[in-house]
Amino acid sequence: MSRFYLTTAIDYANGDPHLGHALEKIGADVIARYQRAAGLDVHFMIGMDEHGQKVAQTAAAQGSEPQAFTDRIAERFLATWEKLGISHDQFIRTTTPHHKAGVQALIRRIAERQPDDFYEQSYRGLYCVGCEAFKQPADIVDGRCVLHPTRTLEEVEERNWFFRLSKYAPFLRAHIEGNPQFVQPISRRNEILGLLDQGLEDISASRSRLSWAVPFPMPLSTGEVQGTYVWFDALPNYLTGTGFPDGDWESRWPAQLHIIGKDITRFHVVIWPAMLHAAGLPLPEQVWAHGFVQLGGERFSKSAGVKLDLHEAIDRFGADAFRYVLLREVPFDGDGNFSWERFEERYTSDLANALGNLASRAVAMVEKYRGGVVPVAAAPDDEAGDHDDVRAYHAAMNGSRGWLLHDGISAVARQVARANEFTQQSAPWQLAKDATQADALDVVLASLIRRLARCTMQLAPFMPNKCAQLWRTLGAPSSLAALQFDALSSLDVAGWRVTKGDPLFPRPVAPAEPS
RNA sequence: GGGGGUGUAGCUCAGGUGGUUAGAGCGCCGGUCUCAUAAACUGGAAGGCGUGGGUUCGAGCCCCACCGCCCCCA
Numbered sequence: 383m384s385r386f387y388l389t390t391a392i393d394y395a396n397g398d399p400h401l402g403h404a405l406e407k408i409g410a411d412v413i414a415r416y417q418r419a420a421g422l423d424v425h426f427m428i429g430m431d432e433h434g435q436k437v438a439q440t441a442a443a444q445g446s447e448p449q450a451f452t453d454r455i456a457e458r459f460l461a462t463w464e465k466l467g468i469s470h471d472q473f474i475r476t477t478t479p480h481h482k483a484g485v486q487a488l489i490r491r492i493a494e495r496q497p498d499d500f501y502e503q504s505y506r507g508l509y510c511v512g513c514e515a516f517k518q519p520a521d522i523v524d525g526r527c528v529l530h531p532t533r534t535l536e537e538v539e540e541r542n543w544f545f546r547l548s549k550y551a552p553f554l555r556a557h558i559e560g561n562p563q564f565v566q567p568i569s570r571r572n573e574i575l576g577l578l579d580q581g582l583e584d585i586s587a588s589r590s591r592l593s594w595a596v597p598f599p600m601p602l603s604t605g606e607v608q609g610t611y612v613w614f615d616a617l618p619n620y621l622t623g624t625g626f627p628d629g630d631w632e633s634r635w636p637a638q639l640h641i642i643g644k645d646i647t648r649f650h651v652v653i654w655p656a657m658l659h660a661a662g663l664p665l666p667e668q669v670w671a672h673g674f675v676q677l678g679g680e681r682f683s684k685s686a687g688v689k690l691d692l693h694e695a696i697d698r699f700g701a702d703a704f705r706y707v708l709l710r711e712v713p714f715d716g717d718g719n720f721s722w723e724r725f726e727e728r729y730t731s732d733l734a735n736a737l738g739n740l741a742s743r744a745v746a747m748v749e750k751y752r753g754g755v756v757p758v759a760a761a762p763d764d765e766a767g768d769h770d771d772v773r774a775y776h777a778a779m780n781g782s783r784g785w786l787l788h789d790g791i792s793a794v795a796r797q798v799a800r801a802n803e804f805t806q807q808s809a810p811w812q813l814a815k816d817a818t819q820a821d822a823l824d825v826v827l828a829s830l831i832r833r834l835a836r837c838t839m840q841l842a843p844f845m846p847n848k849c850a851q852l853w854r855t856l857g858a859p860s861s862l863a864a865l866q867f868d869a870l871s872s873l874d875v876a877g878w879r880v881t882k883g884d885p886l887f888p889r890p891v892a893p894a895e896p897s
Numbered sequence: 898g899g900g901g902g903u904g905u906a907g908c909u910c911a912g913g914u915g916g917u918u919a920g921a922g923c924g925c926c927g928g929u930c931u932c933a934u935a936a937a938c939u940g941g942a943a944g945g946c947g948u949g950g951g952u953u954c955g956a957g958c959c960c961c962a963c964c965g966c967c968c969c970c971a
Contacts, residue, residue, distance in 0.1 A: 569903095572902090579900090644902090644967090671968095673967080674967065674968075713910085716967095727908085727924075728923080732922095736937090742934060743933030746933055802938075803938070806930075806938040806939090811931065886934090889935095
């Protein structure tokens with residue numbers, strides 16, 4: 383069985399999970415579930431990035447020790463992922479002893495194989511005591527830190543370990559050009575190639591004044607032991623998650639797919655591959671950068687009040703509906719928009735009216751006209767159109783053209799619409815009035831259940847719980863979770879015993895109030 | 898300031914290599930039907946294709962400039 387090691391970015395532990403985090407986890411979860419149903423041996427890892435001065439400061443501001451603080455944040459993320467039905471196999475945290483040892487092992491391995499890659503150098507910059515960090519020009523107005531305008535920025539010089547990233551520019555260019563699937567979508571690939579054109583600068587690998595960090599495994603020539611800087615701490619999580627450097631980590635590395643946000647593409651396709659290559663380790667097969675969700679056309683902003691309560695959104699119509707609508711509305715290869723209004727519209731038209739009502743009317747007719755048992759009958763010609771859409775679904779979902787999850791949903795939505803159309807045109811309620819049309823009625827009813835079963839299977843990665851419920855309603859003998867896609871083409875629904883229950887997706891009772 | 902994207906009906910988006918009256922879904926307006934969650938099916942209205950130039954017999958698709966928005970870097 384082919385293995386499929388899939389990761390998302392690890393989330394920075396200085397606040398609660400928000401819509402952006404959710405989009406990435408849901409998208410990756412859909413991919414993980416799809417690949418399992420496609421028969422792959424999936425290992426799906428998510429986690430937390432818990433080091434850094436910002437975390438230590440936020441903890442201190444709340445009167446907490448950093449570890450206790452990140453423990454709490456990690457709990458909150460985990461609770462959210464559970465509520466959303468994320469099916470991760472592993473949840474990694476960068477403050478665990480194994481990860482810290484793995485980071486140090488990776489750094490030592492690079493230093494052994496490429497002794498020239500780490501070197502000491504002085505770094506000068508404007509340091510803000512309030513932030514306990516060096517500030518970039520963008521964060522400085524009138525010579526003051528924008529966050530601490532009452533304080534004076536100090537020009538500070540410190541010695542750090544640097545990593546010779548510049549040396550790897552030719553390697554990276556060759557790798558990215560020679561492996562078109564490595565950085566996706568293509569727009570992101572072009573962006574990185576343009577960046578390589580401008581040349582790479584070496585990056586610092588350690589910092590002083592970085593107390594909440596993995597100790598850098600090599601002291602400076604002064605004897606000082608510094609903290610490992612963000613790249614060398616966070617990025618290796620994908621590797622340490624496999625058990626590196628212990629055990630049979632090589633059975634899982636390299637990862638098949640890193641799912642990340644477009645803002646951190648550079649770290650994942652420049653810095654991370656350079657580190658791995660320096661260590662003599664294979665590179666991940668693909669990095670996929672998704673876009674951003676905006677809220678009602680505006681970007682997130684706590685100060686401007688542009689935010690959305692994730693739990694409120696999940697509770698509105700349930701986790702499955704939220705997952706579906708979010709991925710339906712936000713293309714996974716670009717930016718998208720989310721609003722309460724849109725959420726409600728999509729839920730009502732796609733889920734309540736189209737799919738939910740289709741299931742409802744089909745099951746009701748099988749009960750009414752055939753005592754709840756799906757009759758034996760051949761498939762009508764009308765189903766032929768579905769085959770093209772099933773193909774389109776897989777083409778969108780299997781990664782061969784990128785991870786176009788929104789296109790996958792569209793392909794199923796077309797099948798649902800076709801089934802409603804078919805129902806209208808064949809008018810089973812008319813056939814039922816005429817005993818000589820019994821065979822024709824059998825064909826229609828069996829076809830409807832078969833179409834529903836197909837759609838259910840295809841939508842299962844998006845809405846695992848609702849689809850399992852629908853699967854039971856249809857009276858399928860096997861469990862949906864155990865079913866694989868290759869069983870779909872030969873699906874036999876004859877004899878299934880349907881049961882009409884409460885509406886799968888009840889129509890909204892009251893308009894959603896943006897609170 | 899540099900780089901990568903993006904701007905097409907009220908909303909979200911499709912529109913290989915430029916070529917007759919620019920498409921879809923949702924929403925909206927009208928019609929049909931009754932199995933169904935007042936759902937479904939069907940017909941229709943609706944677009945200066947960001948702005949201004951240019952290339953071409955002909956541009957939403959090519960070139961230049963400018964404007965708005967997203968991301969990265971400085």
